[in-house]
Every structure is written in structure tokens, then in C-alpha cells.
Amino acid sequence: MYTSEKAPAKINLTLDVLYKRPDQYHEVEMVMTTVDLADRIELFLLESGQIKVESDSRFIPNDERNLAYRAAKLLKERFGIKHGVLIKIDKQIPVAAGLAGGSSDAAATLRGLNRLWHINLTIDELAVIGSEIGSDVSFCVYNSTAIAKGRGEKITELPPPPQCWVVLAKPSQGVSTQSVYQSLKLDKLDHPDTDGMIHAIETANYKEICAKLKNVLETVTLPKNPEVKQIKSQMLKSGADAVLMSGSGPTVYGLVKHESRAVRIYNSLRGFCEDVHIVRMLGTQQTLD
Numbered sequence: 001m002y003t004s005e006k007a008p009a010k011i012n013l014t015l016d017v018l019y020k021r022p023d024q025y026h027e028v029e030m031v032m033t034t035v036d037l038a039d040r041i042e043l044f045l046l047e048s049g050q051i052k053v054e055s056d057s058r059f060i061p062n063d064e065r066n067l068a069y070r071a072a073k074l075l076k077e078r079f080g081i082k083h084g085v086l087i088k089i090d091k092q093i094p095v096a097a098g099l100a101g102g103s104s105d106a107a108a109t110l111r112g113l114n115r116l117w118h119i120n121l122t123i124d125e126l127a128v129i130g131s132e133i134g135s136d137v138s139f140c141v142y143n144s145t146a147i148a149k150g151r152g153e154k155i156t157e158l159p160p161p162p163q164c165w166v167v168l169a170k171p172s173q174g175v176s177t178q179s180v181y182q183s184l185k186l187d188k189l190d191h192p193d194t195d196g197m198i199h200a201i202e203t204a205n206y207k208e209i210c211a212k213l214k215n216v217l218e219t220v221t222l223p224k225n226p227e228v229k230q231i232k233s234q235m236l237k238s239g240a241d242a243v244l245m246s247g248s249g250p251t252v253y254g255l256v257k258h259e260s261r262a263v264r265i266y267n268s269l270r271g272f273c274e275d276v277h278i279v280r281m282l283g284t285q286q287t288l289d
């Protein structure tokens with residue numbers, strides 16, 4: 001018995017940090033959407049009860065540290081499942097990039113095993129379980145556009161954003177999410193207009209979405225990583241309507257309306273950034289502006 005799932009990447013349209021909580025996490029408010037750069041997860045039922053992970057990537061662990069492994073283990077223990085699973089991960093999303101690749105693999109594993117192991121949970125129930133694996137996993141269970149609050153696990157879905165192209169570029173140096181949050185100076189933040197971004201999405205206003213892009217974690221990652229700054233300015237020079245770092249970084253994305261412009265930006269980055277992708281947001285609606 002076998003099933004498969006797509007595990008798409010996310011980007012942050014806004015990322016705000018409100019305060020540090022007693023549990024060492026930060027209270028956040030983020031508007032996130034899903035893009036069509038995806039890992040592929042294949043799940044093969046094992047009679048033996050074992051959980052195994054195989055992947056083609058040398059950047060991720062294949063043992064219990066893999067977030068997909070942790071998702072399987074959690075479901076197996078919680079619901080007393082006798083069977084095991086072989087999880088094959090075809091890795092397309094850059095690792096430790098601010099694109100939630102690991103969280104999305106975990107979320108895809110939850111969705112797939114829910115079928116393969118006949119657990120029959122709702123998506124909302126899977127999202128609650130996902131939050132035990134990581135702060136971004138609940139969002140990835142839905143694979144939509146949403147506002148995430150709490151430590152990232154409280155999800156309210158939004159309508160899809162208007163159609164546009166997204167050019168993703170990941171600088172070579174990876175980033176540790178934990179150290180970015182640790183270095184954040186909370187008293188010096190210029191906060192995003194989260195309600196303004198939500199309104200821009202609800203009214204399918206592309207220009208307004210571009211104007212409201214903001215991520216407070218740039219204040220930590222940009223000064224430490226000059227390549228991020230360089231890619232942002234190169235994207236703007238080549239015609240991006242707006243640019244932002246996703247999550248804790250270091251991936252930067254640029255938004256454009258037309259594919260030809262996306263290709264121009266892509267070409268302008270080739271040479272000094274190896275990991276560049278032209279993608280679309282998933283489930284987009286017609287723009288009204």
C-alpha cells in the first residue's frame with residue numbers, strides 16, 4: 001500500500017514579533033502563503049512497524065531528527081498504529097532557508113499517513129497535532145494563505161492572493177531560526193501593517209500587497225548576511241515590484257506581475273546566486289487592480 005503528497009514551500013508576506021513569551025517562544029503575527037516549489041513525499045506501508053526515512057538530499061538527516069520521521073512517530077504513538085512506514089523525500093525546497101521545507105514535509109506526512117493508516121482525522125485535527133512538531137507545521141497542513149498567530153500555530157485562513165510571479169533566491173549561507181529570534185531587539189522594531197496586508201489580500205489588491213510586505217526578522221539577518229541585501233537590491237534593479245526576506249531567511253523573494261519580468265530577474269541573479277526559482281503562489285484569484 002502506498003500514497004504520496006506534495007509538500008510545498010511557504011513565503012511570509014508579513015512577519016511581526018510582538019513579545020517574548022515565558023516558554024522561550026515569541027508571540028508572532030504572520031501572513032503567509034504557499035508557492036508551487038514543492039518536495040514530494042512518498043509513503044509505503046511497512047508491516048514491520050518500523051519508521052524509515054530515505055531522501056536524495058545530503059542536507060537533511062534521515063533519522064529521528066527528520067521532521068517527517070517525527071510526524072510519523074507522533075501519529076503512530078498517539079493512535080496506537082501497529083504498521084510502520086517508509087518515507088521517501090524528493091527534496092526540491094532549499095534547506096534552512098525560511099521556506100518551511102521541513103515543516104511542510106512533516107505536514108505532508110501527517111496528511112498522507114492519515115489516509116494510509118486509516119486514522120481519519122480532520123484537517124483541523126491534523127493541524128493541532130502538527131503544532132507539536134514545529135511552529136510552522138500547522139500552517140503547512142492547510143497549504144493555503146493564512147494569518148498565523150501564537151507561536152505560529154494558530155491559523156486563520158484567508159482568501160488566496162491575486163495572481164503574480166514570485167522569484168525566490170537563496171543565498172549560500174544557511175540561517176538558524178533559533179539564533180535569529182534570540183538576536184532580535186524587540187524594543188526597536190518597526191512593525192508591519194498586518195491588518196493592511198489582510199485587507200489587501202481580501203480585496204485582491206496587488207499593489208497594496210507589494211506596499212505592505214514587511215518582515216521584522218530582516219533586522220537580524222540582513223546585517224549579518226550581506227548577500228541577502230545584495231540580492232534584494234539586484235531584484236529591485238531588475239524590475240521587481242517588491243522584495244522581502246521570507247521567515248528567518250536567508251531566502252529573498254521578489255514579486256512581479258508578468259512572467260517576462262520574472263525571467264529578467266532570474267537571469268540577472270544567475271552568476272552570483274545559484275539557488276534561484278521562478279514560482280507562482282498557489283490558488284490565486286484574479287487581480288482587481
Ligand SMILES: C[C@@](CO)(OP(=O)(O)O)[C@H](O)COP(=O)(O)OP(=O)(O)OC[C@H]1O[C@@H](n2ccc(N)nc2=O)[C@H](O)[C@@H]1O
Pocket residue numbers: 012015024025026027028030097098099100103133134135136137150151152177178181246247248249
Ligand atoms: C521564522 C519562521 C516564520 O514562519 O519560519 P522559518 O524561517 O523557520 O521558515 C517560524 O516562526 C519558525 O518556525 P519553525 O521553524 O517551525 O520553528 P520551531 O521549530 O517551532 O522553533 C525553532 C526555534 O525558533 C524559536 N522560535 C520559533 C517560533 C516562535 N514563534 N518563536 C521562537 O522564538 C525558538 O527558539 C525555537 O526553539
Ligand SMILES: Nc1ncnc2c1ncn2[C@@H]1O[C@H](COP(=O)(O)OP(=O)(O)O)[C@@H](O)[C@H]1O
Pocket residue numbers: 059060061065066067068089094095096097098099100101102103105106177247248249
Ligand atoms: N524533512 C526535512 N526537510 C528539511 N529540513 C529538515 C527536515 N527534517 C529536519 N530538518 C532540519 O530542520 C532544519 C530547518 O529546515 P527547514 O525546514 O528547511 O528550514 P526553515 O525552518 O528555515 O524553513 C534544518 O536544519 C534541517 O536539518
